[in-house]
Structure formats: C-alpha cells, structure tokens
Amino acid sequence: MSTTPPPRILPTGTQPGAGEPTAEEGPFGWLRALGPRGRRAFGGAFGGYALDSYDYFTLPLTMVALAAYFGLDSGQTGLLTTVTLVVSAIGGALAGVLADRVGRVKALLLTVITYAVFTVACGFAPNYETLLVFRALQGLGFGGEWAVGAILVAEYASARHRGRTLGAIQSSWAVGWALAVVVYTLVFSLAGDDLAWRVMFWTGALPALLVVWIRRSVHDAPRAAEARAKDAGRGSFAAIFKPGTAGAPGLLRVTLFASLLSTGVQGGYYTLATWVPTYLKDERDLSVVGTGGYLTFLISGAFIGYLTGGYLTDVLGRKRNIWLFALLSAVCILAYANIPDGANTLLLVLGFPLGFCMSAIFSGFGSYLSELYPTAVRGAGQGFTYNTGRAVGAVFPTTVGFLADSWGVGGALVFGAIGYGIAALALLGLPETRGRELA
Template structure:
C-alpha cells in the first residue's frame, strides 16, 4: 500500500486531490499578490497611451487615423503574443513564460519614454504589446491551476481585479502626471514591474502543468513545498486528500481546441471575448481624445471624466468577483451583455451633445462590459484541460486583440464619416449578438474541478 501510494505521488490524480483539500492560505495570497502586481501594471501599460495622446496629438500634429493607429498599435503586438505565449507556456511552463512577458512589457515601456516622433512611438508600442499580451493569459492560467473547485470563481477573480485596477490607475496617474511633469514619465512608471521577476523566481511552477507533463517528482516537490508553507502558517496539518478518479485523455493542444468535445466551447469563447473587447478597447482608449476633440475639454478635464468611467468599470469588476459563484456562468454573461447593449443603444439614440451625458451613459455601459471582461478570464481556463489551458486562453485573447485592434481604428473612421452616435450603435449590436450566444452555448463550470469540467 505504501509503495502504491508513493508511486501515485505527483500524478494528475494526486495533484488534484491534494489541491482540493487546501484552504485559501497566506501562501495563496502571497502568490496572488506577486503576480497581481505584474497584472496591475499590465493594465496600466495597456491604457497609458490613451492618457498621453491628448497631449501628443496637438504637439505632434497627429491626424485622427494616426491617433487610432497609435491607440491600437499595442494590440497588434498583443495579437502575436497571444499566439506565442500560450504555445510557449505549454512547452516551457507557466512561470518562465510569465517572467519573460513581464520583462518585455516593462523594458519596452521605458523605451517608449524616449520616443522622439510618431513613427518611433508606433514601433515601440507595437513591440511593448508583445509583452502586455502575454502576461495576463499566462498569469490567469497559473492562478486558476492553483485553485480548488469550491470558491474558485471568487478566488481567481479577486486576483484578476488588479487588471481593471491597473486601468483605473493609468487614468488617475495620467491625470496627475501628464499635465504636470510630462507624458514621458507615465511610461517610466510603467517600467516598474521589471523588478518583480526576482520574487517570481521563488514561486513554484504549476503542479498541475508538471503533472500533465509526466514530471511527477517535480510536481510532488512543488506541491509539497506549498503544503509545508500552508501548514506552517496555519499551525495545523492538512487533512488527508480524498481520492479522485479522472478520465485521462492524451491529445495535442490544438486538437483539444477544435475537437468534438471542445469546438463549441472554443467558438463560444471567441465570440464572447471578441464582442467584449471590441467594446472595451473601442470605448476606453478613445474617451480622452473624444472629450478633448469633440467636446473641447481641457486635457485635465478629459482625463478626470475618463477616471469616472474607469471607476465605474472597476465597480463592475468587483461585482463580478463577488457574485460570480452565486449564479450560472451563462446567466451572468448574458445579462451583463444585455445591460451593456441597452446602454449603448441609448447613447446612440440620444446622440450625446455634452460630455456629461456621454460620461454618464458610457460609465453605465462600462460597468457591464467590465463585468464580462473580468469574468471571461475565469471562465475560459475552466473549459480547457491542463494540457491546452494556456493556449486555449491565449487563443481567445488573440481574438479579443483582433477586435480591440479593429475597434479604435473603426471608431476613428466612423466619427469622421458617420458621427459619434454611430460608434455606439456598433457597440450595441456586438453586445446583443454576444449575449444571445452566451445564453445559448456557455457551459456550466461552477463548483466542479478543472479536470471534471475538461478531462
């Protein structure tokens, strides 16, 4: 019996059973904090350009299409990152991919501070996007794989709240820094996460990933280290793990994404991500420039108005984190898309003639969009097995970046040719269609182990 038990250590079944009996502990909070700071700055760097452009646009005499291209340049880099880092995280591990993505986006943020003209900033922002786009999907995969089934939604999303907090931080810091000491300092601040690679080296590799790669001794060692820290911090021995029986399948990651079991999940996820981030990036990255160019607000006032919308979005993210385990995933996503669609339809109908009207209605829409934007980072890792979780999440993020790249450029063209109201009609249609898809096809994952949902 002892030999049989020892032979099982570090297998997928053993790792899942041991994770399921772990309480949320000081160790989990430490890991969530270290990775969370990196994710906060990912959000910060993502939107920093939006709060720089109200100053740069007149200074460099940028046209509306040039502004749209600069706003979406990072997203082009994120397209490539979504394809690369998901694949790389499956091959070399979550931790190594995470460290490299952080280094790339931090150092390129510093490089952006030294941009000398439109073309140089366009190139540097595109390169920075490669790191920005790699960090969040890999980090979310790592956090999800440390989580047990009970309360997984709240645990994971309380971590993911740091991303919308980073978006809000970019607005607040931008409003304080850019008008006072210049736009370059916003990019210098965005380079701070480079120092996070040192504490990241102390975190273990994902035991689930190690076990799925048949590196059983390493999986056992990583998990044993976590267990010792939990027992030391709580002062109590962990209970004996309860045996789990899993259906094991061996297939290539891409076969999982498009195979008969997962194809519907894949397509549903892609549609939800695309619609959500088409609205998110289209709305948020243009708001400061719209306030300044359409409603003729000062740079400071334009950034302050944007802070209000970001703050309401953060409230939507908090609402998602606190309520996600109280209802079905399908219900949560479809209702949130419906709320966003109604808000966008109203903006289109009234065709706002004042900045106050746009801020009020846009903030309501952002509440619902932010709810979805954080929720999909929980849902998507749940619907794929460990062997393809990182690439499945990254593939969904890829389509979000495609939509995010199209959104700012489409808005720039629409404002010139069709007027401001037409932009929000497009958002409303996208949100409506995604809400229907979510209601019909989203799978239920609450309170089930990742291996049970996705064998």
Template structure:
C-alpha cells in the same frame, strides 16, 4: 456544482497578486501612449497618425505573444515564463522612453505588443489554478478589473508624474511594479494543475490545441464580440464627449469632463468587475455575464443621449460597470472551459485573436457616426453587440467550479 474539498495551494495569494498586478501594469504601459499622442508626435517630428500606428502594431502583435508565451507556460510551467514575459515587456516599455527616432520607437512598441499579448494567458492561468475554487469568481473580477485600474493609474500619472518629471518618466515608472511582480512570482508555488497535466513537447501542445477546434472557435467568437463590447463603449466615448456643447464649461472632480468622466466610469468598471465576478460563484458564470450585459443595455439611453452632466456620468458609470462586470467573469470562465494541458495557450490565444478580429469594429462604429450621428451610432452598435452576447452566453457551455487537478 462540484465538491470543493481540494486544499489551497500554499502561497496562492502571491500567485494571484502577481497575476493581477501584471495585468494592471500591462494596461498602464499600453494607455501611456494614448495619453502622449501629441507629445510623442512633437518629439519625433511626425504626424499624430504615425503615433496612432504604434498603437495598432501593439495590438496586432498580441496574438504572437499569446502563442509564444502561452506555449512556453504550458511546456515549462507558469512561473518562469511569467517572469520572463514581465521583464520582457517592461524592458521594451522602459527602452521606449529613450528611443532616438520614430522607427526604433515603432519597433519597441511592436515588441511590447508581444509581451502584452503573452501576459494574459499566463497570468490568468497562474492566478486561477492557484486560487481556491470557491474564490475564483471574485479573484477573476479582481484580475480583469486590473485593466481599467491600469487605465485609471495612467490618467492619474499624467496629472501627477508627467508634469514634474516629463513624459519619459511615464515609460519608466512601471519598472518598479515589474520588480514587485517578479518577487511575488518567485515566492509563489508552481501550479499543481500544470504539474499534473504537463505536456512533453511544444509540438504536442499545439497538437492538443488543434484537437479542441469546436471549443476554440466558440470561445474565439465570444472574445471577438466581447472585444466589440469593450472597445465600442470606450474608444470613441471621449471623442463623443467633445461634441457635447452642454458640458464644455463644466467640471467633474475639479477637472474637465473629458478627463473627469473617464475617471468615474473606470471606477464603475472596477466595481462592476468585482461585483459580477463575485456573484458568478452563486448564480453561475453565464448568468452573471448576462446580468451585467442587461445593466449595460439599460444604461444606453443615459450613456448616449444624456441631456445633463449628471445623467451622462450615471449612464457612463453604469455602462462600464456592466461592460467590465461581464469581462470580470471571463478569466475564470475561459480557464474553466479550456483544456487542462493548454490552459495558458488556449485562453490566451482566443483572447488575443478575438482582439485582432474585432479591431475594425471601432472604425465601423465611426462610420455609423457619419450617417446617424454619435448618439445613434453608439446605440445601434452596442445594442446589437449586447443582444448578440446575451444569446451567445445563454446557449453556451459552462463548467463553474471545475477542478483543475483531476486527471
């Protein structure tokens, strides 16, 4: 492992906190729509499927945002594009609350998708480049753990904010966090790594991207299969819970299992991201990810076939601890494998294109359900995905602890 005698960037805590909070806010603003499907459909007088399409357009626009904001961050620095991205997607979210019709709401969610896709690449590079090298693992886990934390906050907000202030408040409340992120970013130092490797033009940035095709396509494959891992364990699981008659009349944390179980497994996701991010500093990025994947693989019987509430809670908790444990290492791992001069564009684009490529995965998993039933569909799909990922990481590259400031 390389020597770690570089001085920490002054104010690195501000940079890392802004990166983490931005990803929390991004997730919160995304999952708000998922919780409001019925309310939005009734308000705009459309079918629920029409609101689902606004989720699809949000996801489809994410690679566009990764290209735009990633290139800007590699050309002009991390701070200004990060502030612009946060203000942009927060404005699109706030305006969504006041959309007078479905068409405008659809357009605003598409615009939000550009911001959502643009944020991760900038936020991750800004956080990882400013973070002390020996703390990248735990801080990587904290950043990626911000996604399930945002999901968790959205579910809590639906039980606390929406009943008192209405559904529109769910689109507005995040703007206060956006202001905090802007202030933290202003207080942060610009990335020294970016200053050392800055490119002279947008054209040269994209040329550099094309010069690293081998790494690009490897990481694109990684992110596509990693997306199958997360969405394959999350998106249909609440619907699977609805099919279990044994838990219909039970309570979890005083609420219905449909809400209580996801709250618990999102806590597991946050714990997993922090734990495996931290141990990646000791055992390496790949081995930490593989260990997390093994936890998920061993959780499948309880997760998919649990015959009681306790077993289902334990299985889903451990499954998401493993899934997000693997994801918790990704910000550090991707940034360490990315070319220095395109560290915002490169990981951001492979991340968001991976999401786009893997987008049909849940539909395929649902098709398996029609043939084999939910338990076996979940088992077959995720079993193949997890085993494939273990092989991909076992034979893949790693540059743990790599300096971002070497010419």
C-alpha cells in the same frame, strides 16, 4: 461512580462541521482558501495585470498629445491601438504555449518584462513609424500576461470560489487604469504636452520591481506542474483545433466559439477604453483635470463591477453572467454616447454604470476559459482564444477612428454595442462550466 462529565449537547446547527464557519466562508473566504502559496500567486498575477493595464493606458491617455506632436489624423491614432491588440494575439498564443511547456510563473515573468521594456521604448520614439513598431512589440507582452496569470491562479482556486477569485484578479485592471489616470493628471499638469507624453511612457518601467518579487516568491500549483510533466502533448496548438469524434469530443468547437465570445466582449470594451478619453477632451471640451475626474467615475464603476461580476459568475453561472452584462453594457454605451450637449453632469453620473457593466462581463472570463480546457493545453487554449478576441476586436476601435471624422467620436462609439451582441450569440455554442474541477 464515574466522574466523566456527560457530553455537551450543542443546539442544532452549531456542532462542528454542521454550521460553524469554515476557512472558506465569509467575504474573504475565497482568499483564505488559496493557501499561502496560492495567495502569493494571486499577488503576482494581480500586480502583473494591474501594471499591464497601466502600461496599456499610457497610449489612450496621451493620444491627443501624440496626435498633435506627430500630426496624426484619427485613423492613424486608432491604428496605434489596433497594432497593439493584433500583435497581442500572437503574444498571447505564444505565451500560452510557453506556459504549458515551461510553467506558468516563467511565462508570466517573460510577459511582464516584455511589455515593460517596450512601453519605456515608446517614450523615446523619434517618429510615428518607430512608435508604431514599439507599440506592436509591447503587445507581445501585453497579450500574454493576463492569460498566464489567470491560469496560474485558477489552478490554485477551488471550483466553488474560482469565479470570484478570478474576478478579483480582473479587478486589478481598474487599479492599473486608475494609477495611469492619476499619473497622467500630474504629468500633464506639470509638463508641456510635447514632453508629458514621453514621461508617461517612461513610467512604464514600474513592473521591473514586480519581476524581482515574482521570481523569488511565486510558484506554480503543484498538481498542475505534475500534470504538465506527465503529459507529452502539452502546449499543442493542434490539440485545441482537434475536431470531435463519436467517441471523443474535441476542442475545435470550444475554441471557435470562445474566440468569437472574446472578440465581441473585447471589441466593445476596447472601443470605450481607447476613445472615451478623446471623447471627453475633444468633444466635451474637458480639461486634463476634468477628464481625470470623469474617468474616476468610470474606473470606480469598473473596479466594483469586476468584484460584483466575479461573485455573480459563481452564483448565476458563467454564461448567465456574461449574457446579463452584455445586454446592460450595450444599453449603457448607447445612452452614454447620446447624452445631449450641456448635460455633462449626466455624463459624469452615467460613467459609473458604464464602467460597472463593461467590466462585470469580464469577471467570469478567467474561470470560464480555464474550465473549458484540460491542463495540458489550458495555456494554449486560453492564450489563443482570449487574444484572438483582442486582435479581431481591434477592428472596432480602428473603425471608430475612421468614422470619427464624419460621425464624431461620440456617434461612432455606438459601434461598440455591436460587439456585445456578438458575445451574446457566441454563448449559444458553449457549455456551462460552473462547479467544474480542474484536473
């Protein structure tokens, strides 16, 4: 008689492969699915973008002190932001091509070093003109970092989880923003305004620590590296502007509409990011500590918005997520800018949904733009479209600066809502890419 025990019968749905949780299940399944090398790439891109955000916000947070120190009007202070964003388009496009030609990690290192060096240099500026030049050069690195880091991680992520993975990368912007607000509150509480703004810029040296770790620990995704090595046409601007033919669809349409989409979203976002600190301090008469407190609600909403938007872009699709939060962001701007005097508690509370909506719309960008372009020109396509949006969108905060003297900053903020309307229209010319595998 056989002594072999009978096979164990499991209830339906509990057999291996038919219901047992896999490595990609659960709240952090997207992170486990990246693998060890992918997680190191995630860490490098997350840290790079957080510190990119930190270095960017040294300007909006010190804008009032800068204006007093150099005797600037609203238009001149707005120009500091505009020149950063305009030059970032050049930096982003160049970094994208570089990423296609020499690899994602090498390009990432170069962008981080560039924005760190010139942020520190801003702290030594003897006059407005020099500050303007240093801020422009800072834009070269600032423009390239996000596109390169997003592509690096997108090429490790699975199609199933790419939206929430890149949404988590995007959330690092809120982390860097929060760190900048904490340092701003401490520095401006302990030092006079004339010195404090310089100290804020000098703290922009923090990314140097990250550079050492990235250089030792982060590598490009193997399949993407192989594809770039085999494709002689990689990193071509001509390719992303190639019109389609009857037998071969080109990328011109995608590039034009993706640039318009980026322009609308970033025009709305940078209007708020640039002018809300000034609005709170000058028109709402909040102290440095008070401004930091109000920004805490805004940034908390932003962080949760990035994570939520990343999840929704996988569930709803890239286009529906952007449409939804374009509408909600426009509504929140109009409400925030029209809160009556004396209702600062309402201003505090509304900061959370404002930060949530204007950040959730960004969560799908990393995955969406990566999926719109093939590997050989993914850096060039994403770098160009995202940063062209930054450059053209820079018109929005500049316009607010010039209108602020007659309309007030709060009144002029409503101009940012127009940007979200432009973004919604741009989606009509773009395809849905949810579930698309990267070659």
